[in-house]
Amino acid sequence: MSNIDQLAAIVGPGNVITDSNDLAPYLVEERGLYHGAALAVVRPNSTAQVAEVVKLCASAGIPMVPQGGNTGLCGGAVPSEDGRAVVISTERLTRIRAVDPVDFTLTAEAGCILSNLQQAAAEADCLFPLSLGAEGSCRIGGNISTNAGGTNVLRYGNTRDLVLGLEVVLPDGQVWNGLKRLRKDNTGYALQHLFIGAEGTLGLITACVLKLFPRPREIATAFVALSDLEAALPLFARARTASGDSVTACELVPRIGLELGMRHVPGVRDPFESPHDWMLLLELSSSRPGGLRDALEEVLGQAFEDGLAVDAVIAESDAQRSDFWRIREAIPEAQKKEGGSIKHDVAVATSRVPEMIRRCTSAVEAAMPGIRVVPFGHLGDGNTHFNLTQPPDADKAAFLTRWEEMNRIVHDIVVEMEGSISAEHGIGRLKVDELVHYKPEIDLNLMARIKKAFDPNGLMNPGKILR
Structure with missing residues (x-):
């Protein structure tokens, strides 16, 4: 019996995909940077089936690539081009096993779509705060495997901070059951944290216990025009203090980002009558209604007096907040509509974000006159998406050939500022060489030893994170 037949015997013939047309969606990265190949895509529907699939692949020496929603931006869920691997999709592992509003926990399988978990929490009058652009299609196992960030990290932390327990199929097919709902457990190494952010290189996550929080009863949101980039920091600090540390999001928006949105995305409008170079999306939330709006108005009023803000609009409805x-x-x-884009997902200490943006902007503009710098994102937690859009008349292919050059310019500055070259998107295939270039040798050696201990034959998501 062939390996494909054996896989079909485990998961059913309809859940082993080998047709090239049907395989195609599983083999390409979201931005089209990587196009892999595979023997098959296998779709188990239980942890037991995942374990049997992994055992079979391990015994046959077949590389395995865990895949959730395949929405990552670093190629972490895409197989290599040699076609030797089997992609193990979690898309049928979609059961929500338990929601407990007393423990404030939710237990779910790895293939659950993030927005469905948000909804399940809301139905229990709770909040699951992980929120990102792909939440309608990304899956929680992938979120955990990449330690996804998103817009609420400032208040609730990265995905790592939202996970209490995990169930994982190890590279040899054993099942590690760490599905505990405990808030305190000091019985040795916290093994679950090894798998969070490991991008499927140490095992395949099949289920998780997630932290829930009280559902917000009041949300106050403002779009603020800043006097300059540096004004964002004192404004943010004042909002935290005045609101009792209830700032949920603090997102930086540059003028060019707003203009691109108005040009290409329906429904995007400038909330101000005159243009401003730098803007801040500031949101406060609380599970106890009353007081946030007043606190926000007080902070903004003082910001006007002190010259930090030159205009602001507070959302008067859910529709305006959504706008x-x-x-x-x-x-x-x-x-995407403006041609080539070279992206950087970097972080520095929050207090140094303006300095980083200024320095990196000057450096890339000197290296490529006409390049359009689009720095935006999570100012409150120090994470900036420092994206570079091609000059208007440039050739896209020629522009993208300078990806490594631009990476080196930006990453050198970020690392010199004691920052991170990958704040929330992970390493995947995209940044393997960058990790080798910047990570201390002792770090790389420790990571390699952990990988070897869990996966001595190097079959679980090979070529990701480590060479």
Whole structure:
């Protein structure tokens, strides 16, 4: 019996995909940077089936690529081009096993779509705060495997901070059951944290226990025009203090980002009568109603007096709040319509974000006159999407050949500022060489030893994170 037949015997013939047309969606990265090949895509519907699939592949020496929604931006879920691997999709692992509003926990399988978990939490009058642009199609196993960030990290933390327990199929097919709902457990190494952010290189996550929070009863959102980029920091700090640290999001929007959105994305409008170079989307939330609007108005009033803000609009309805968020979320969508885009997902200490943006902007503009710098994103947690859009009349292919050059310019500055070259998107295939270039040798050696201990034959998502 062939390996394909054996896989079909485990998951059913209809859940082993080998036809080239049907395989295609599983083999390409979201931005089209990578086009892989595979023996098959296998779609198990239980942890037991995943374990049997992994055991079979391990015994046959077949590389395995775990895949959730395949919405990542670094090629972490795409197989290599040699066609030797089997992609193990979690798209049928979609059961929500339990929602407990007393423990404030939700137990779910890895293939659950993020927005469905948000809805399940809301139905229990709770909040699951992980939120990102792909939440309607990304899957929680992938979010955990990449330690996804998003717009609420400032208040609730990265995905790592939202996970209490995991169930994982190890590279040899054993099942590690760490599905605990405990808030405190000091019985040795916290093994679940090894798998969070490991991008499927140490095992395949099949289920998780997630933290829930009280559902917000009041949300106050403002779009603020800043006097200059540096004004964002004191305004943000004042908002945290005045609101009792209730700032949920603090997102930086440059003028070019707003203009690209208005040009290409329906529904994006300038909330101000005159143009401004730098803007801030500031949102406060609380599970206890009353007081946030007043706190926000007080902060903005003082910001006007002190010359930090030159204009502001507070959302008067859910629709207006959605309009504000549409401006922020439209930026990467609009960039696609402007030709080539070289992206950087970097972080420095929050207090140094303006300095980083100024320095990196000057450096890339000197290297490529006419390049359009689009820095935006999560100012409150120090993470900036420092994206570079091609000059208007440039050739896209020629522009993208300078990806490594631009990476080196930006990443050198970020690392010199004690920052990170990958704040929330992970390493995948895209940044393997960058990791080798910047990571201390002792870090790389420790990571390689952990990989070897879990996956001595190197079959679980090979070529990701580590060479």
